[in-house]
Amino acid sequence: MSSNLAAAERGQVVTVERVGGERAFRRRLMELGLVPGTRVELVGVAPLGDPIELLVRGACLSIRRAEAERVAVVAVEAARESQPNSTRLEPELEARSAM
Amino acid sequence: MSAEACHEPSPKPAPPTHPTPRRLVVLVGNPNVGKTTLFNRLTGQNARVGNYPGITVERRSGELALGDDGVAEVVDVPGAYSLAARSPEEQLAINSTLGIAGFERPDLVVAVVDAGQLIRNLYLVLQLAELRVPLLVVLNMIDEAGEARPDPAAVSELFSAPTVATNARSGEGIEALRAEIARRLSETGEARVDLPYPPDLRSALDRVADALPAGWRKNVERDRALALWALSSIDPDDELDSIPPALRERCLDVQRDLSGRDLDLEVIGARYAFLDAHADRIFGRATRHPPKHAGSARLDRVLLHPLFGFVAFVGIMLVMFMALFSWAEPGIASIEAAFRALGELAKARLPEGVARDFLTDGVIGGVGNVVVFLPQILLLFLFIGLLEDSGYMARVAYLMDRIMRALGLHGRAFVPMLSGFACAVPAILATRTMERRRDRLLTMLVVPLMTCSARLPVYSLIIGALFPDRALLGFLPLGAVLMVGMYVFSMVMTLVAAAIIGRTVVPGRQVPLILELPPYRVPLLRGVLRMMVERSWVFLKEAGTVILACTIVLWALLAFPRAEAAAVPPTATATATAAAAAPSEAASKAAALEKSYGGRLGKSLEPALEPLGFDWKIGIGLIGAFAAREVFVSTLGVVYGVGAADDDTSPLRQRIKTEIRADGKPTYSALTGLSLMVFFALACQCMSTLAVVRRESRSWRWPAFLFAYMTALAYAASLLVYQGGRLLGFG
Structure with missing residues (x-):
């Protein structure tokens, strides 16, 4: 089921499909490892309802709801305490090793 | 070592370096990877703190002893997740690793990575390897990696760069790193990696x-x-x-x-695909991504809890505020006493004259004016260091983002704003915790509006002298209500100023927030203390000289031209109650002050101050208050010939109540008092604030603007209060 990151529930694990938004933000978010295919867990929401806290590749990142709405995700599974290894990227992005 | 010399066409001055060619090592890495701890380990006690040319980003450098191979200079480059940049601050990473745009080319780039966050950290390493820099990789915090312990040999092979595992906190692996740096500096060779871009x-x-x-x-x-x-x-x-x-x-x-084409996705995606594809080799069979740090997760359940989280937040901030407000007080008082004693000692030992007064009132007083800030600055940096190192500072930004964003401010602006209630000077120094220049400037420009502790003596003098000691509604003391009212007023004005200035003078798009919440760690006290001392020293050196110079100018303004003490008759207005010690001396001081340049300036300002309800004597007080707001009280004491006693203001209060104008009406009414308090709430009556803003913004433009807008605001608001109050029949 396709959705966006802001709509995820606390504890839910989703897979990133596409990162949208302003260029600098989008680039930085992807550089922090939120590339398509990566699993993300919504760890929590700040007491005032915004921003939200994400677990990405073992690191906790926080972004605002307005920006999280621009991140398209698909649900993986319901809330879980621990998270399995991250998924691999799509084959067309798979790189060969150094020459 | 790079094979060729670095020829720069850039006209920009190079960062300060030694004149002799010496080897340069730069430390780069993501934020929160223990880079600064590693830097401290490598350099010992000899860091130099300066600024990068053109921007207010701290440049820390130190000497690294390499055994038989002499020393190298190590520079701690500010943390970055990527070399890609969109601001001059972010551009530091690429400029200092490549030695372009006026920067010296390093002989070795040491990339510090968090072994527990390896893949994301290697993103930066991969960029450096693509750029073919002479590279050494440090897998730091190797103890935290636990089961997901990466294999240094695999990392080394992947990027053709030697790789060392360390734990900078315990010192494990530091000697091996030192040896590896020495070895790497003695040979040529560059890291490399090639991604198959289309x-x-x-x-x-x-x-x-x-x-x-x-x-x-x-x-x-x-x-x-x-x-x-x-x-x-x-x-x-x-x-x-x-x-x-x-x-x-x-x-x-x-x-x-x-x-x-989606270039960013193509490039970043290819890099992560490469790293993910090699993850098996780096980690062997270990788990690659540990779940959120278990201890941190437990702590966050409390510290980020909707209720307990805020309770804890308020508690922590309260402790910090109390420290600045009350704990610093004994330190401040003893520094003031020490400098007063020093001044009196010099007065007693030296022959009377201009030179003596210059030394005691100008120089000793000026140095005292600088040193007196140290207790608060040291305490604030102690707290900031503890908050940053423990990982809580990021949580402050997380918790406060919603509120601060509404004001157009960064979440991290909360700590400087709160500190502003104690004193604007350390608060402005604390704006360094923000990365964007625009966020820093905006915070600096509004923090001086917060009710700092130096305004309190002025408020209590005015309230004590001009407002009846009675209770509102039978139980609320009027004085307390007024005091709280002044706090609320200053907060509202700060928010309004932030909203307006953030949209006009320092406009900037709201930048989307991306905040890392690092795992909680026990702060390393040694590192925190070191930072405290370094930053305080920078304050003494750079802002201190300006404050000292201003004190001397102000002293000269109020001391010249010198009146002949004996020739001055006691002024007619000097009352018998005035001056405990020597009435005639106090009166002659008052007369001298009146005749000084500052006194004349106060008089010439009278037409401008009249509409606010102030006379020239208050004008002189305002000029004196420029040294520090509380000096208003003692300057007024001198003007009225009741002595400059700091401790007991009752003669002065009495005097204010009875002072009359030429037309026989009382000079001070409750309305005048209110107008004066509003003026003090808003005016930038503080040269130290201006000196620090000048230091932090690296230009005279911003302190000039700050002074102009705050003075204009104060004037307009006081005018409104006084004239409005008169129209309504008060005063």
């Missing part, structure tokens, strides 16, 4: 590479990687400087030609 992207990169300035170019792979950096960083609304116009133009051209 051919059309490569030819686009070659087009951009052709526009690189000669001094930035090296070999075809490095040029391509640098072209990729430019293509990723430059766009029509970046804030980069020191990008040659030809390069910028070419980048925009190529981007136009490639429009329709």
Whole structure:
């Protein structure tokens, strides 16, 4: 089921499909490892309802709801305490090793 | 070591370096990877703190002893997740690792990575390897990796760069790192990695590479990687400087030609795909991504809890505020007493005259004016250090983002704003915890509106003298209500000023928040203390000299021309109750002050101050208060010939109540008092604030603006209060 990151529930694990938004933000978010295919867990929401806290590749990142709405995700599974290894990227992005 | 010399066409001055060619090592890495701890371990006790040219980012450098091989200079580059940049601050990473745009070319780049966050940290390493820099990788915090312990040999092979595992906190692996740095400096060799970017992207990169300035170019792979950096960083609304116009133009051209393609996704996706593809080799069979740090997760359940989280937050902030407000007080008092004693000692020992007064009132007083800030600055930096190192500072930004964003401020502006209630000077120094220049400037420009502790003596003098000691509604003491009212007033004005200035004077797009919440760690006290001392020293050296100079100017303004003490008759207004010690001396001081340049200035200001309800004597008080707001009280004491006693203001209060104008009406009414308090709430009556803003903004423009807007605001508001009050029949 396709959705966006802001709509995820606390504890839910989703897979990133596409990162949208302003260029600098989008680039930085992807550089922090939120590339398509990566699993993300919504760890929590700040007491005032915004921003939200994400677990990405073992690191906790926080972004605002307005920006999280621009991140398209698909649900993986319901809330879980621990998270399995991250998924691999799509084959067309798979790189060969150094020459 | 790089094989060729670095020829820079750039006219920008190089960062301060030693005149003799010495080897330069730069430390780079993501934020929160223990880079500064590692730097401290490597350099011992000899860090120099300065600024990068043109921007207010701390540049820490130190000497690294290499055993038989002499020493190298190590520079701690501010933390970065990527080399890609959109601001001059972010551009530091690429400039200092490559030695372009006026920076010295390093002989070795040491990339510090968090072994527990390996893949994301290796993203930066991969960029450095693409750029073919002489590289050494440090897998730091190796103890935290636990089961997911990466294999240094695999990392080393992947990027053709030697790799060492360390734990900077315990010192484990530091000697091996030192030896490896020495070995790596004695040979040539560069890291390398090649990603299979599509051919059309490569030819686009070659087009951009052709526009690189000669001094930035090296070999075809490095040029391509640098072209990729430019293509990723430059766009029509970046804030980069020191990008040659030809390069910028070419980048925009190529981007136009490639429009329709998602270049950022292609490049970043390819890099992560490469790292993920090699993760098996790096980790062996270990788990790659540990779940959120278990201890941190437990703590966050409390500290980020909707209720308990806020309770804890308020508690922590309260402790910090109390420290600045009350705990610093004994330190401040003893410094003031010490300098007073020193001044009196000098007065007693030296012959009377201008030289003596210059030394005691100008120099000793001026140095005292600087040193007196140290207790609060040291305490604030102690707290900031503890908050940063423990990982809680990021949580402050997380918790407060919603509120601070509404004001157009960064979440991290909360600590400086809160500190502003104690004193604007340390608060302005604390704006350094924000990365963007715009966020720092905006915070600096509004923090001085907060009710600092120096305003309190002024308020209590006015309230005590001019407002009846009665209770509102039978139980609320009027004085307390007024005091709280002044706090609320200053907060409202700060928010309004932030909203207006943030939209007009320092406009800037709201930048989306991306905040890392690092795992909680026990702060290393040694590192925190070291930072406290370094920053305080920078304050003494740079802001202190300006404060000292201003004190001397102010002293001269109020001391010249010198009146002949004996020739001055006691002024008619000097009352018998005035002056405990020597009435005639106090009166002659008052007369001298009146005749001084400052006194004349106060008198010439009278027509301008009249509409606010102030006379020239208050005008002189306002001039004196420029040294520090509380000096208003003692200056007024001198003006009225009741002595400059700091401790007991009752004669002065009495005097204020009975003072009359030429027309026989009382000078001071409750309305005058209110007008005066409003003026003090809003005016930038503080040279130290201006000196620190000058230091932190690196320009006289911003302190000038700060002074102008606050004075105008104060004048307008006091005018409104006084004239409005009169229209309504008060006063």
